[in-house]
Amino acid sequence: MINVIGLGYIGLPTALMMASHGVEVVGTDYNEELVATLNAGHTTFKEDGLDELFAEAVKAGIKFTTEYQVTDTYIVSVPTPYDKFSKKVDACHVVAAVKAIMKVCPEGATVVVESTVSPGTIDKFVRPVIEANGFVIGQDINLVHAPERIIPGNMVYELLHNNRTIGADNKYVGEKIKELYSSFCQGDIVVTDIRTAEMTKVVENTFRAVNIAFANELAKICRHDNMDVYEIIKICNMHPRVNILQPGPGVGGHCISVDPWFLVGDYPSLAKVIDESMKTNDGMPDFVLNRIYEIMQEKGLTDIRRVGLYGLTYKENVDDMRESPTLQMLESMERHLCGNLVKVYDPFIEKDEVPNQMHNLDEFLNAIDLVVLLVGHDEIKQNMNKLAGKIVLDTRNICMLEGTYRL
Numbered sequence: 001m002i003n004v005i006g007l008g009y010i011g012l013p014t015a016l017m018m019a020s021h022g023v024e025v026v027g028t029d030y031n032e033e034l035v036a037t038l039n040a041g042h043t044t045f046k047e048d049g050l051d052e053l054f055a056e057a058v059k060a061g062i063k064f065t066t067e068y069q070v071t072d073t074y075i076v077s078v079p080t081p082y083d084k085f086s087k088k089v090d091a092c093h094v095v096a097a098v099k100a101i102m103k104v105c106p107e108g109a110t111v112v113v114e115s116t117v118s119p120g121t122i123d124k125f126v127r128p129v130i131e132a133n134g135f136v137i138g139q140d141i142n143l144v145h146a147p148e149r150i151i152p153g154n155m156v157y158e159l160l161h162n163n164r165t166i167g168a169d170n171k172y173v174g175e176k177i178k179e180l181y182s183s184f185c186q187g188d189i190v191v192t193d194i195r196t197a198e199m200t201k202v203v204e205n206t207f208r209a210v211n212i213a214f215a216n217e218l219a220k221i222c223r224h225d226n227m228d229v230y231e232i233i234k235i236c237n238m239h240p241r242v243n244i245l246q247p248g249p250g251v252g253g254h255c256i257s258v259d260p261w262f263l264v265g266d267y268p269s270l271a272k273v274i275d276e277s278m279k280t281n282d283g284m285p286d287f288v289l290n291r292i293y294e295i296m297q298e299k300g301l302t303d304i305r306r307v308g309l310y311g312l313t314y315k316e317n318v319d320d321m322r323e324s325p326t327l328q329m330l331e332s333m334e335r336h337l338c339g340n341l342v343k344v345y346d347p348f349i350e351k352d353e354v355p356n357q358m359h360n361l362d363e364f365l366n367a368i369d370l371v372v373l374l375v376g377h378d379e380i381k382q383n384m385n386k387l388a389g390k391i392v393l394d395t396r397n398i399c400m401l402e403g404t405y406r407l
């Protein structure tokens with residue numbers, strides 16, 4: 001039986017996927033409300049295909065509880081934020097989960113850490129917890145790192161089709177866990193050592209952050225001298241060996257805006273490009289704010305209450321708001337004492353999360369003169385005609401209406 005610890009954006013779909021592929025699974029989360037929701041037959045976030053997968057897993061017998069189970073395999077999928085001061089990974093949730101596992105696990109058990117961690121985290125923080133409980137690693141307890149790559153919005157498909165990495169101390173244990181993931185994963189699964197697996201995951205997200213930063217920097221350069229960054233990127237990408245990403249209002253979510261900082265924190269004198277890239281991306285919400293003020297001046301708009309931010313999530317068609325550029329903008333506006341004046345709307349966020357949040361697109365548009373498109377949800381793409389007559393600042397390059405302002 002597999003005990004999946006942490007039933008959030010990663011742990012829940014992983015547990016459901018395994019259960020619906022014939023693996024006996026119990027999911028554990030210390031959040032009682034979350035476990036009660038799952039036990040009442042409801043999923044806890046929106047994701048294509050998740051409800052169907054949930055139904056299959058429940059039919060196959062998956063259980064949800066707040067209790068850690070006595071079993072031979074644990075998968076730990078708890079958050080790994082970074083320390084805002086040191087930039088290093090904050091492994092406290094992983095350590096707490098492993099400590100709790102040590103209280104119940106029998107000898108011979110395997111602990112798989114799925115959470116993203118910086119290279120050396122398992123050695124520094126996880127091994128000592130296991131050893132402090134009197135276990136010999138590799139003899140009494142096996143340790144594995146199996147980082148996850150799926151992207152919100154396409155999780156179910158990617159769980160099935162992505163390639164995976166398994167890091168283990170010895171090949172036999174690695175192959176055993178590879179077999180477990182092969183119950184559902186149709187991609188290639190590479191078995192390597194733990195530190196390599198830790199580093200690959202962080203490097204993958206860092207690669208993406210640096211490339212996004214390059215596009216964002218181009219947007220700033222082009223704005224400075226009134227050049228069209230989108231036209232320039234389009235032409236450059238016709239070169240057979242150039243593939244520039246699109247600029248945007250910033251980076252959010254639990255991965256690309258977080259993981260690269262681990263390398264900056266651990267290698268401050270070496271990770272220079274990464275450090276600058278993260279600062280560039282983190283500076284984009286303020287860049288958008290400046291654009292708003294420029295446009296307000298140009299259009300003679302003086303009332304910030306007539307400005308509306310479309311989109312609260314960090315990417316399109318998901319309900320995950322963590323670290324989103326819109327939240328970063330609101331925080332920045334708060335410091336300038338106008339954070340609670342702008343209107344905000346997102347079709348994926350039903351609960352009131354920020355001041356002046358509206359819940360109907362038409363009412364939102366009627367209440368504002370300037371709309372800032374921060375997320376390219378399908379809803380707005382399908383309703384672009386409703387923006388006619390509005391001043392539009394489009395940070396995602398999705399609005400083709402005449403007179404639209406861009407980054």
Ligand SMILES: NC(=O)c1ccc[n+]([C@@H]2O[C@H](COP(=O)([O-])OP(=O)(O)OC[C@H]3O[C@@H](n4cnc5c(N)ncnc54)[C@H](O)[C@@H]3O)[C@@H](O)[C@H]2O)c1
Nearest residue numbers: 006007008009010029030031077078079080097115116148
């Ligand atoms: N969200 C993504 O897109 C994504 C993609 C790839 C990898 N990851 C990585 O996966 C890991 C998990 O991220 P997530 O987005 O699923 O986080 P999440 O916040 O959505 O879920 C984590 C869950 O763990 C629970 N939890 C925390 N500590 C616990 C403990 N000690 N015992 C039991 N439950 C506990 C929380 O209640 C929560 O429900 C992170 O390391 C993240 O970097 C995330």
